[in-house]
Amino acid sequence: NAGVTQTPKFRVLKTGQSMTLLCAQDMNHEYMYWYRQDPGMGLRLIHYSVGEGTTAKGEVPDGYNVSRLKKQNFLLGLESAAPSQTSVYFCASRGSGRSNEQFFGPGTRLTVL
């Protein structure tokens, strides 16, 4: 079991460029989440999904889009990157049982110049 994997691990973009971050999980989890982590801010929820084909906005959704075409994958897109989107991005997944444990990926470090 690989758990939750994220691609790429690092990326440097120029302002205005676009990119997609890929999250994959092999635990057959229903729920998936995208967070960003900035110094002194903890983790903030960007978007989440409660099942294949569904997406919903989190706390800081502006400038990001997501898609969940397959249950195991959750994609985060930046259409026109801005320096304020420089951050570490984490994906997480959770099963549908009573436990609220979220399993996190290793993160993607994104720098926007």
Next chain:
Amino acid sequence: QKEVEQDPGPLSVPEGAIVSLNCTYSNSAFQYFMWYRQYSRKGPELLMYTYSSGNKEDGRFTAQVDKSSKYISLFIRDSQPSDSATYLCAPNAGGTSYGKLTFGQGTILTVHP
């Protein structure tokens, strides 16, 4: 005011010390109280969680929740250098919250030999 407040530290203690990490929260709907540990440049991992008020012990770790004062604590006994990490409290409302977690800012802990 943030929904979950956590002193970011940093906190530096000698090996063997008792460590106390704390969070306060404002949302009365929170029912599950998670503690995540995050090593440098890694994703967060669930350390332990508590449902509603009370204590829970797991080895050297004890989690406490006082819902009346909206106060969450994590105690580490006989701290070890391997405990050096960022500790994040993350309450959850359960029910129809779709497992969404609200993270505190995280406390950076260093245990020196």
